[in-house]
Amino acid sequence: MRDAVTNLIGTYDIAGRYLDRTAIESLKAYFNTGMARVRTAALINSNAAAIVRRAGTQLFDEQPELIRPGGNAYTTRRFSACLRDMDYYLRYASYALVAGDTNVLDERVLQGLRETYNSLGVPISPTVYGIQILKEIVKEMAADVGIEETSFVDRPFDHLTRELSEVDI
Numbered sequence: 001m002r003d004a005v006t007n008l009i010g011t012y013d014i015a016g017r018y019l020d021r022t023a024i025e026s027l028k029a030y031f032n033t034g035m036a037r038v039r040t041a042a043l044i045n046s047n048a049a050a051i052v053r054r055a056g057t058q059l060f061d062e063q064p065e066l067i068r069p070g071g072n073a074y075t076t077r078r079f080s081a082c083l084r085d086m087d088y089y090l091r092y093a094s095y096a097l098v099a100g101d102t103n104v105l106d107e108r109v110l111q112g113l114r115e116t117y118n119s120l121g122v123p124i125s126p127t128v129y130g131i132q133i134l135k136e137i138v139k140e141m142a143a144d145v146g147i148e149e150t151s152f153v154d155r156p157f158d159h160l161t162r163e164l165s166e167v168d169i
């Protein structure tokens with residue numbers, strides 16, 4: 001598992017180079033958003049259940065066929081599995097936010113996920129939409145507590161989306 005700092009140092013170490021201007025700029029950008037990242041992770045932590053519930057409600061309101069007979073989230077077991085998956089995405093996104101790096105998502109979440117979903121018939125497109133809803137809720141909450149620049153929130157959720165759907169968003 002990597003974070004923004006170890007990743008950068010690793011790259012420079014391999015090249016046997018001191019941290020140059022580019023490296024310093026990228027470190028500055030990371031530390032400048034540091035408190036906002038930690039505050040957002042804390043917000044996620046204290047509201048996780050509510051965030052997942054709200055995202056699930058929105059997803060199923062907009063795509064009710066998912067929870068009707070024949071839908072992949074139909075039956076209590078699959079409905080719960082779906083919300084549990086949303087909870088995984090939210091929790092790991094909060095780790096990636098703090099790390100400033102998406103590596104944790106590759107290692108812990110995305111490996112083999114597409115194949116699993118395909119073999120179980122879990123539809124990718126509504127899952128990706130659910131991830132985007134999670135992102136919007138987290139951004140809204142961050143803005144509500146006065147975090148002005150919330151674009152750093154996009155990265156982990158968009159990374160999950162991109163890797164899962166293998167299309168550009």
Ligand SMILES: CCC1=C(C)/C(=C/C2=NC(=C\c3[nH]c(/C=C4\NC(=O)[C@H](C)[C@H]4CC)c(C)c3CCC(=O)O)/C(CCC(=O)O)=C2C)NC1=O
Pocket residue numbers: 066071072073078079081082083085086088089108109113116120122123126127130
């Ligand atoms: C921490 C990393 C991690 C992830 C990401 C993960 C995902 C994951 N989701 C699964 C199932 C599932 N995932 C869903 C999800 C959905 N169905 C829908 O229609 C919606 C669009 C969507 C919710 C947004 C459902 C319904 C199942 C159960 C499918 C089945 O058993 O038929 C499974 C199969 C095994 C199981 O049921 O537990 C895995 C491995 N597991 C992990 O350990």
